[in-house]
Amino acid sequence: MPGKQPNLFAFSDVNALAPALRSHIVTSQNAGLLRHDVFKVAVSGGSLPKTLAQALLAEPRSEEDVIKFDKWEIFFADERAVPLDHEDSNYALIKKELLDKIPASLGQPKVYPINVEYLNDTQELADQYEKQLVESFAKGDSVRLPIFDLLLLGSGPDGHTCSLFPGHPLLRETDAWVAPIEDSPKPPPKRITLTLPVVTHAVRIVFVATGAGKKEIMKEIFGAGNGLPCALVNEAAGDRVSWFTDNAAVEGVQFPRRGFL
Numbered sequence: 485m486p487g488k489q490p491n492l493f494a495f496s497d498v499n500a501l502a503p504a505l506r507s508h509i510v511t512s513q514n515a516g517l518l519r520h521d522v523f524k525v526a527v528s529g530g531s532l533p534k535t536l537a538q539a540l541l542a543e544p545r546s547e548e549d550v551i552k553f554d555k556w557e558i559f560f561a562d563e564r565a566v567p568l569d570h571e572d573s574n575y576a577l578i579k580k581e582l583l584d585k586i587p588a589s590l591g592q593p594k595v596y597p598i599n600v601e602y603l604n605d606t607q608e609l610a611d612q613y614e615k616q617l618v619e620s621f622a623k624g625d626s627v628r629l630p631i632f633d634l635l636l637l638g639s640g641p642d643g644h645t646c647s648l649f650p651g652h653p654l655l656r657e658t659d660a661w662v663a664p665i666e667d668s669p670k671p672p673p674k675r676i677t678l679t680l681p682v683v684t685h686a687v688r689i690v691f692v693a694t695g696a697g698k699k700e701i702m703k704e705i706f707g708a709g710n711g712l713p714c715a716l717v718n719e720a721a722g723d724r725v726s727w728f729t730d731n732a733a734v735e736g737v738q739f740p741r742r743g744f745l
């Protein structure tokens with residue numbers, strides 16, 4: 485892998501991982517607030533929200549460690565074309581795991597769910613979500629891409645991230661910021677997702693991958709020339725990417741660059 489390499493932070497377990505993940509997120513938050521007085525973040529579903537909640541709902545260890553939720557704008561890295569209270573909804577998951585548990589004293593984030601009026605037309609669902617991004621990021625100006633302060637992503641056991649799946653033509657999308665997918669190999673089939681250029685242009689990108697079930701795909705992602713979506717993000721974004729894993733997920737994985745916290 486040429487150029488700057490992604491960082492890897494591996495921990496004994498999720499309890500050890502969570503405080504380090506929090507520090508990384510807080511650093512990103514504080515940089516975002518300095519830059520534009522807001523913290524623009526996109527989150528994934530799957531196994532991530534639980535770990536994220538463990539990290540973010542812990543007591544701050546100092547004044548610099550405070551999560552300023554009232555300054556957060558939370559978008560979805562991908563979402564399934566289902567109602568917001570459906571068991572497959574990424575919004576429902578993050579709401580249950582995190583949003584509903586944020587103490588009022590910490591302030592509440594501005595959250596951008598999909599517009600469920602368009603569930604039957606995934607192209608329109610994606611276009612409407614992109615419109616929300618345009619309103620938030622461009623504010624009347626013309627911008628080529630939305631630059632998130634932070635993306636919080638998962639990696640599926642097939643190497644997918646967001647709803648960008650291995651070998652799918654959507655990986656070649658260069659114009660749209662948000663795209664529909666109607667043939668997701670992982671159910672449910674109809675979804676929308678941030679596209680690869682949006683993902684790779686974020687200021688920082690975090691992957692959280694835990695458990696022995698991720699070990700084999702982690703070897704592939706960090707192997708040569710596999711074209712897996714997670715590997716494409718690593719290649720394009722280099723050291724703006726940080727992987728937070730437990731030891732079980734990275735047993736036997738050769739990392740070009742191992743970080744220490």
Ligand SMILES: O=C1O[C@H](COP(=O)(O)O)[C@@H](O)[C@H](O)[C@H]1O
Nearest residue numbers: 528529530531532638639640646
């Ligand atoms: O379908 C999805 O899967 C990925 C990975 O999920 P995980 O449970 O293996 O962590 C997730 O990041 C994505 O948001 C979700 O829609």
